[in-house]
Structures are given as C-alpha cells and as structure tokens.
Amino acid sequence: MITTDLAPGSPCWIDLGAPDVGAAAAFYGAVLGWQFEPMGGNMEGGVFRKDGKTVAGLGKLTEEGARSAWMIYYCVTDADASTKAVERGGGTVRVEPRDLGEWGRMAQYSDPLGGQFAVWQPGQNAGFELADEPGSLSWVELYTSDAAAAKEFYGSVFGWQYSDMEMPGGAGTYTMITPAGQPEERMHGGLMQVRPEDLSLTGGRPYWHPVFDVTDCDAAVARVTEGGGSVQMGPADMEGVGRLAVCLDPSRADFVVLTPAQR
Numbered sequence: 001m002i003t004t005d006l007a008p009g010s011p012c013w014i015d016l017g018a019p020d021v022g023a024a025a026a027f028y029g030a031v032l033g034w035q036f037e038p039m040g041g042n043m044e045g046g047v048f049r050k051d052g053k054t055v056a057g058l059g060k061l062t063e064e065g066a067r068s069a070w071m072i073y074y075c076v077t078d079a080d081a082s083t084k085a086v087e088r089g090g091g092t093v094r095v096e097p098r099d100l101g102e103w104g105r106m107a108q109y110s111d112p113l114g115g116q117f118a119v120w121q122p123g124q125n126a127g128f129e130l131a132d133e134p135g136s137l138s139w140v141e142l143y144t145s146d147a148a149a150a151k152e153f154y155g156s157v158f159g160w161q162y163s164d165m166e167m168p169g170g171a172g173t174y175t176m177i178t179p180a181g182q183p184e185e186r187m188h189g190g191l192m193q194v195r196p197e198d199l200s201l202t203g204g205r206p207y208w209h210p211v212f213d214v215t216d217c218d219a220a221v222a223r224v225t226e227g228g229g230s231v232q233m234g235p236a237d238m239e240g241v242g243r244l245a246v247c248l249d250p251s252r253a254d255f256v257v258l259t260p261a262q263r
Contacts, residue, residue, distance in 0.1 A: 002131040002138055002188045006075040009158035009179035010188050011140050012127030013073035013120050014210050015057030017066065019251055021045055024058055024068075027227045027249055031220055031257075032135045032212055053129035055136045061251075067201075068251035071108070071118050072140050072208045074158060079105045079121040085157045099123075111153050113146060115206030132213060138258060139211035140189035147175060147193035150206065154191075167192075168239065201254060211256040217243040220257040224249075 006012045018024035021044050025036035028048060034055065038046040045059035061068055076082045079097040086093060086109045094116065095108035104123035110116050120127060130136040144150045154160055159180035164173050177189045196204050214220040217235045224231060224247045232254070234245030242261040248254055 001185060002140075003186070004127070004129060004131050006122070006127055007179045007182050007186065008075055008077055009160055010075055010182075010186070011072055011137065012075035012122070013057070013118075014070055014128070014137055015059060015073075016068070016070050016253060017059055017061035017063070018068050018249075018253070019061050021058060021060055023250065027229065028056075028058075030227050031223045031229075032214070034135065050130055050133075050135040055128050055130050068249070068253040069116070069207065070210050070253055070255060071116065072210065073106065073118040073120040073127070075127065076119045076121050076158075079107045079119050082119045082157060083107050083109075089153045089156045091153065091157070097121075111206065112149065113144060113206050114202075115142060115144060115150070115208060117208055134213050134215045136213055137210050138213040138260070139256075140208055141211065141256070142189070142191035142206060142208050143194050143199060144191060144206035145194065145196045145199065145204070147173070147191055150191055151175060201252070207254070209254045209256060211244070211258050214257045214259055217245055217257055217259040221245045221247065224257070 002011055028034050029036060034048040034050055036046055036048055047054050048056040083093055083097055090112040092110040094110055097105055097107040099105050102123050103125040105121040108118040132138045151162055161178040163176050167174050175191045176187050178184055178187045221231055221235050228250035230248045232246040235243055237243050240261060242259050244256055244258040246256050
C-alpha cells in the first residue's frame with residue numbers, strides 16, 4: 001500500500017502535464033472529486049486537493065512533441081546520488097537535479113528503454129498528503145517490453161524488492177514492488193511485460209501510470225466518458241484486487257480507477 005509515511009523508494013508525488021490546464025482540472029474534479037488550487041502569478045498550474053489534502057499537481061505541457069501523461073515521483077534521500085545511479089544503470093537524465101525553493105529537490109529521468117519517472121528529495125514538502133483512500137493514489141504500474149531489464153535497472157537505482165506472481169489465464173507474470181527494507185504490506189506498485197505493440201500509446205516505449213482509489217469503479221468510468229475521456233479496458237473484476245478500469249483522459253493521459261476488493 002502507498003502511505004504518506006514516505007519511505008525511500010516509494011511514490012511520494014504525482015503530477016500531470018496537460019495541454020489545457022483548465023480542462024484537465026475540470027475533468028479530474030468531476031471524476032475523482034478533486035478541488036484545483038491554482039498557483040497564481042505567471043505560473044499556469046497548481047495542485048489538486050481532496051478533502052483539503054494535497055493529492056497531485058497539474059501543470060501546462062510545454063515539452064515539444066511530448067504526450068500528456070502522469071509523472072510518478074519516488075522519494076529519495078539524495079537526488080544527486082540517484083542521478084548517478086540512473087546514469088550507471090544506462091538511463092537518461094531528462095531534468096538535472098534542481099532545488100524548488102525550500103520545498104525540496106527533484107530530477108526527472110528515462111529508464112534504458114525510455115520509460116519516464118522522477119525523484120523527489122523532500123525539503124519542507126514531503127509529498128502528497130493523502131494516499132490509499134478514495135480519490136487518491138493507491139498503486140503505480142509499469143508496462144514494459146523487457147521486465148527483466150526493468151527489474152535490474154530500478155533495483156539498482158532504488159534497491160526495490162520484488163516478488164512475482166503468475167496472472168490468471170496464462171496472461172504472464174506480474175512483479176510486485178516493495179521499497180528497500182520494508183515489509184510486504186508496504187508494496188506500492190507492480191511491473192509487467194507486454195508486447196511492443198501493446199505500447200502504442202507511447203510509440204513502443206515503456207510507461208508508468210497511476211492507479212486511483214475510487215468508491216465505485218463503474219460510476220467513476222461513467223464520469224470519465226461523460227467528461228470526454230475513454231476506457232481502454234474494463235470495468236472488470238480482478239480476483240483479490242478489486243474492480244478496475246484502464247482509462248484515458250481527454251488528452252489521452254492514462255490512469256486506472258480501482259475499487260479495492262477489501263472494501
């Protein structure tokens with residue numbers, strides 16, 4: 001589970017780069033019950049809150065040729081050391097480590113096959129204030145064409161612990177991820193190998209996406225389509241997991257909505 005007691009190597013922040021900030025704010029507000037708080041000034045963006053607690057960020061997509069997507073940030077104690085680990089592992093530095101005032105220090109990368117992710121070295125701001133509750137992040141997933149290479153790379157950067165399980169119907173192996181030194185109940189995500197043609201959303205590159213907890217998956221999916229988004233898969237029941245759907249927002253940023261089985 002993802003918590004706000006942020007262990008090194010666990011997700012601590014997410015943000016969305018969107019071509020239309022106002023439209024994205026309205027869409028996620030309707031789907032997840034988020035309130036958008038603009039930054040003000042000349043900054044086009046802000047933060048999402050759920051019941052007064054910060055859950056995510058939103059900014060203007062400015063990178064030429066980039067697709068709208070959610071970025072997952074992992075908590076680290078030293079962003080510069082993480083950058084060196086990324087480079088040693090064959091990854092690419094997209095944004096060099098930089099200070100964001102007194103809030104913290106961040107950097108963004110691509111793994112050796114092109115999957116994008118980021119790190120956050122907390123300062124005054126540790127990260128999101130709500131997790132694993134309705135309307136917040138509850139899991140993260142990587143789709144990749146080479147699971148073995150992904151496990152080796154991310155293990156070298158974050159020291160993650162892995163456990164594999166076979167998916168029903170011979171659908172392949174799902175690898176679950178736990179931060180270094182943490183018990184299995186602190187699992188925060190998974191990775192799975194897919195065919196290169198299944199990565200059409202990114203032109204064949206691996207990608208991470210967030211899983212958001214919702215109280216009613218079918219109702220959330222209805223709000224997705226009403227808001228101009230679409231559904232790639234589901235809603236479907238997954239034994240031991242819950243009811244979920246893989247969705248795209250109106251700008252084709254991907255995310256999952258999940259009503260956990262234990263609810």
